[in-house]
Amino acid sequence: MTPQKEQSGESCRRRSEEEDEGKANPALPQAQPSFDAPDGGWGWVVLVATILVLALTLAFPSCMGIFYTDLQTEFDASNSETSWVPSIMIAVLHAGGPLCSVLVERFGCRATVMLGGVLSGMGMAASSFTTSIIGLYITAGVITGLGFCFSFQPAVTILGHYFVRRRAFANALSSTGTALGLATLPFLGHYLHSELGWRGSFLVLGAVLLNSCVCGAVMRPVVPRLPRGPSKRAAAARETVVKERARTMLKSLATSFRRHMAFDLFCSNHRFCVFSVAITWMMLGFVVPLIFLVPYATDHGMDQSQAALLLSVMGFINIFVRPPVGLLFSLPWFKGRHVYVFSVALLLNGLSDSICCIAPTFSVLLVYVLCYGLTMSVVGSLVFTVLMDIVDMRRFPAALGLLSIMESVTLLIGPPLAGSLVDRTGVYTYVFLACSMTVASSALFLLVSFYCLDRRDGAQKEVLPALETPHDPVPKYQYIHVSMEGKDDHASIETERVTSV
Known part of the structure; x- marks a missing residue:
């Protein structure tokens, strides 16, 4: 048997062992098929969903000024105390990026967007029942802002997976989502304020923000996950992995923080x-x-x-x-x-x-x-x-x-x-x-x-x-590396020759 055949046979055995090990241990990264970005098709649905997500997230904090005076009167707060509500919301929206990246890597863009829709909706709904300005900081500021972050960044990320050749055009259209929310949310907020007051308005707006879950549901991944067959070895390995997930999560957070x-x-x-x-x-x-x-x-x-x-x-x-x-x-x-x-x-x-x-x-x-x-x-x-x-x-x-x-x-x-x-x-x-x-x-x-x-x-x-x-534009010597493999199984000859001076 020639060395090439021995090496190929060894590599085949090694690949089969790695595949068996990968099936037995779900913690190891599994090979996924790669597909080209569709640049259309279902990508247009994802583009519309991204526009709606941006309209519900990025434009929402600027519309809090409609309820500014009511919050001051309700909680007997100063301008400085009241303005903390939208500022915390905007700050958390931007500062939650590294945590959002960890969630996207672990659960994908679709699940992260839907989680953000749930958090933002629950945060605004809980804000309608608050009895202090501090509670409003937590519900409308931290919880809702974090939900906005989890919805906004994965929506923009998955859009880049669906569009490559038309990416500039898709990004230009998606940027109109913020403008769309800025154009429509003030009218909606004013109507709800005149009909229901600020508490009822926050409750309805929380229900409106839950539509981010619907938008996230259509953001299916471009690369599907490979199915894993059930086996006893996989179940046993899964029990071992569960014990180490806390440690893995901490390492992932540290690695993601350094990377981002x-x-x-x-x-x-x-x-x-x-x-x-x-x-x-x-x-x-x-x-x-x-x-x-x-x-x-x-x-x-x-x-x-x-x-x-x-x-x-x-x-x-x-x-x-x-x-x-x-x-x-x-x-x-x-x-x-x-x-x-x-x-x-x-x-x-x-x-x-x-x-x-x-x-x-x-x-x-x-x-x-x-x-x-x-x-x-x-x-x-x-x-x-x-x-x-x-x-x-x-x-x-x-x-x-x-x-x-x-x-x-x-x-x-x-x-x-x-x-x-x-x-x-x-x-x-x-x-x-x-x-x-x-x-x-x-x-x-x-x-x-x-x-x-x-x-x-x-x-x-x-x-x-x-x-x-200028008088020496090229090097004096040009080296060409020539490798000569002999037919002998035990040795190969490599030489370096100076071909020009």
């Missing part, structure tokens, strides 16, 4: 460092106007239906502007220039907050939401594109995880700081002025920093060719 937190990128990649710092500083005042717009309008005598209409107008602007913006900036001319377009849009978005300081009338605030909505569409469409430009796609999930954690800190303290400012001054215009300065300064920091980094990289590219020797 790109601390090395923050130290080595200067562009990612600048971008993450700028975005974290931006979030201190980016979402605050959405929370305080309705209280600001109603505090100056505007009807609540008109104030809710302002948020809906902003949502409709995002619906119609985001898809063409995504297609426009996908043109080749904008490659490498996304960060500058993003910075200019962010600067205009920050400056638009100062429009609210002119007068609290409907016409002035309508001009404000038009300007804010247009610039918000550009910012929302390009934020992930810019991150993909400055970070390798293999490290993108880790970079996004670290950025989400950093954002959650400023998202948590932003609204309470704004509420404290209103409590001390009694004037809402100071909030919008502070948000304008915060967002505009982050845009200028991002713009100037990337301009300096580009200048530095351009100077280095000009210096490097001058250091190379």
Whole structure:
């Protein structure tokens, strides 16, 4: 028998032993068949479900301003205490990313989205029975926010599994989900508030959030699981695995935390460092106007239906502007220039907050939401594109995880700081002025920093060719590695030859 046949026979025996061991031990990773992304078919159903999930999760915290005054009156709370409710909700939505990744790896996107729908629905339903503002922090803030996180991130993840060739188009359409929720949820919240009060509204909204479970049910995995045949050895091994699951879960949490937190990128990649710092500083005042717009309008005598209409107008602007913006900036001319377009849009978005300081009338605030909505569409469409430009796609999930954690800190303290400012001054215009300065300064920091980094990289590219020797473009020696296997069973000859000088 030749060595090749002996090796093939040994490899076959080894594969059969590994297969038997894999069947006996369910803890070992099982081989799964790989399929190409359908780029259509059932993927369109998943796309619609993702749009609905984003409408129910990302846009929901900004609609809490409709119940802002009622919560203050019910619990005799200050502006700072009341604003903790949406801020905790938004912060937990972003900070729960690493835990959500662990659940997705263990149970899949479908089960995680459905779990998020159950948590968010139960959290809002339990909020209708709370008797203190602290209880509202736990139910509406922590539980509902965690449910939003478990629904939002897996929905975006599974969409990338269904679309590869049409991924840009699918992401552009899915981003309209936030705008759809921003356009419809204020109308729904105002109607429920006028008919049922804030407690009844929270109970009904909890039932509405349970629709995320329906959306998650249609998100079937692209790669099906392989069936496992029942056997006595498998049952015995399963009993052993159950005893070690707690230890495995802790190891998985630690491994996932390291994998989804790109601390090395923050130290080595200067562009990612600048971008993450700028975005974290931006979030201190980016979402605050959405929370305080309705209280600001109603505090100056505007009807609540008109104030809710302002948020809906902003949502409709995002619906119609985001898809063409995504297609426009996908043109080749904008490659490498996304960060500058993003910075200019962010600067205009920050400056638009100062429009609210002119007068609290409907016409002035309508001009404000038009300007804010247009610039918000550009910012929302390009934020992930810019991150993909400055970070390798293999490290993108880790970079996004670290950025989400950093954002959650400023998202948590932003609204309470704004509420404290209103409590001390009694004037809402100071909030919008502070948000304008915060967002505009982050845009200028991002713009100037990337301009300096580009200048530095351009100077280095000009210096490097001058250091190379033009008279010796190729090495003097070229080596070719030649392997010669003889027919002898016991030896093989390998030689290295210099073929040119």
